[in-house]
Amino acid sequence: MTTPEFLPVAERPVSAYVYSRAALKAAAARVREALPPGATLLYAMKANGHPDVVTTLAAATDGLEVASGGELALAVRAGAQRIAFGGPAKTDQELEAGVRAGALIHVESVLELRRLDAIATAAGTRVDAALRVNRAVAGPDGSHRMTGTPTPFGIADSDLDAAFAVPLSSVVLHGFHLHAVSNSLDAEAYAAFVADALSWSVATAARYRLDLRYVNVGGGLGVSYTDHAVSIDLSVLRERFAALAVPPGVDLVFEPGRLLAADAGWYAAEVVDLKRTHGRWFAVLRGGTHHFRLPAAWGYSHPFTVLPVDDAWPWDFARPEVTEVAVDAVGELCTPRDVLARGVHVSRLRVGDVLVFARTGAYGWDISHHDFLRHAHPQVIVV
Numbered sequence: 001m002t003t004p005e006f007l008p009v010a011e012r013p014v015s016a017y018v019y020s021r022a023a024l025k026a027a028a029a030r031v032r033e034a035l036p037p038g039a040t041l042l043y044a045m046k047a048n049g050h051p052d053v054v055t056t057l058a059a060a061t062d063g064l065e066v067a068s069g070g071e072l073a074l075a076v077r078a079g080a081q082r083i084a085f086g087g088p089a090k091t092d093q094e095l096e097a098g099v100r101a102g103a104l105i106h107v108e109s110v111l112e113l114r115r116l117d118a119i120a121t122a123a124g125t126r127v128d129a130a131l132r133v134n135r136a137v138a139g140p141d142g143s144h145r146m147t148g149t150p151t152p153f154g155i156a157d158s159d160l161d162a163a164f165a166v167p168l169s170s171v172v173l174h175g176f177h178l179h180a181v182s183n184s185l186d187a188e189a190y191a192a193f194v195a196d197a198l199s200w201s202v203a204t205a206a207r208y209r210l211d212l213r214y215v216n217v218g219g220g221l222g223v224s225y226t227d228h229a230v231s232i233d234l235s236v237l238r239e240r241f242a243a244l245a246v247p248p249g250v251d252l253v254f255e256p257g258r259l260l261a262a263d264a265g266w267y268a269a270e271v272v273d274l275k276r277t278h279g280r281w282f283a284v285l286r287g288g289t290h291h292f293r294l295p296a297a298w299g300y301s302h303p304f305t306v307l308p309v310d311d312a313w314p315w316d317f318a319r320p321e322v323t324e325v326a327v328d329a330v331g332e333l334c335t336p337r338d339v340l341a342r343g344v345h346v347s348r349l350r351v352g353d354v355l356v357f358a359r360t361g362a363y364g365w366d367i368s369h370h371d372f373l374r375h376a377h378p379q380v381i382v383v
């Protein structure tokens with residue numbers, strides 16, 4: 001967003017997330033265009049569970065991936081055509097709700113498979129499911145690896161004998177869920193991972209005499225947080241996927257979160273103080289890492305732009321201002337770790353100006369520790 005279109009509706013001092021429905025739809029269209037023809041696109045709503053974001057992406061994709069009972073309820077309210085339900089710690093109540101909602105369950109352990117079968121049998125219904133597998137081989141590089149390494153996610157492929165030995169009355173197994181990575185920027189490696197996931201699924205289904213109908217390769221399509229011009233190269237994916245042989249009858253499913261939501265959100269925070277200590281300039285914001293935790297969690301500086309705000313200065317003393325200096329953009333918490341960006345050059349910055357952090361629509365508000373210090377939550381403005 002280059003224009004301050006949200007400013008007229010922003011409360012002062014500004015502390016807001018701005019989400020754009022048009023940007024969400026555009027991202028969904030871009031991603032869909034890159035996927036193999038006929039593939040299913042779900043939105044992993046953990047990236048941003050704001051109801052307007054979820055409803056917009058439920059309509060712009062084929063459905064939603066959820067990872068808790070709360071997300072499941074939101075997905076039902078959003079009118080998702082399809083719901084896939086994953087997560088390693090589903091309670092009996094959550095499994096019951098998943099069965100009631102007609103979700104396809106990504107089963108994360110042999111125990112969960114037994115519980116799901118018992119719960120669906122007690123409900124007198126069948127339930128569609130796929131086994132989430134932590135394969136022996138790693139997926140592409142990214143910020144988090146979920147498979148090929150010890151994690152609590154999925155069934156180790158060495159335990160598949162045990163999973164397929166479970167007698168099932170009500171669970172109908174359709175295939176596999178193989179989410180392997182978060183935030184991969186390597187399109188070649190990602191395309192190779194998808195091709196390998198398909199051939200592994202075909203071979204594994206044959207080994208266990210499973211009629212393979214479903215291969216979910218998860219999410220993981222990445223963006224760079226330090227260079228906002230860089231994302232995983234969708235043109236490379238499009239080219240590689242065009243040559244991908246998806247076996248007939250197999251629903252190849254992608255469930256990205258980050259790439260669908262990241263560029264549809266901006267975090268805006270007003271400068272409430274400017275100060276210099278021990279030779280460093282600090283722009284102190286109405287906000288911080290309790291609203292946008294990612295830079296602190298991942299240890300990087302999130303780029304921002306300065307939105308000059310030319311309101312009348314209400315005081316009879318001078319408005320503080322710096323020019324041509326490097327500032328640290330810090331928040332309102334009482335910890336020196338409350339830093340969104342370090343040493344960023346600004347040509348001019350005044351108290352009352354607003355710092356706008358782009359690419360904050362995914363894993364922004366949703367992963368932050370909102371109530372530390374009990375500051376007011378940011379306003380959410382949906383445009």
Ligand SMILES: Cc1ncc(COP(=O)(O)O)c(C=O)c1O
Nearest residue numbers: 044179182183219220256257258
């Ligand atoms: C099972 C599962 N699916 C999808 C996603 C979405 O991944 P991303 O936002 O990297 O696309 C995640 C994220 O951790 C996940 O755990």
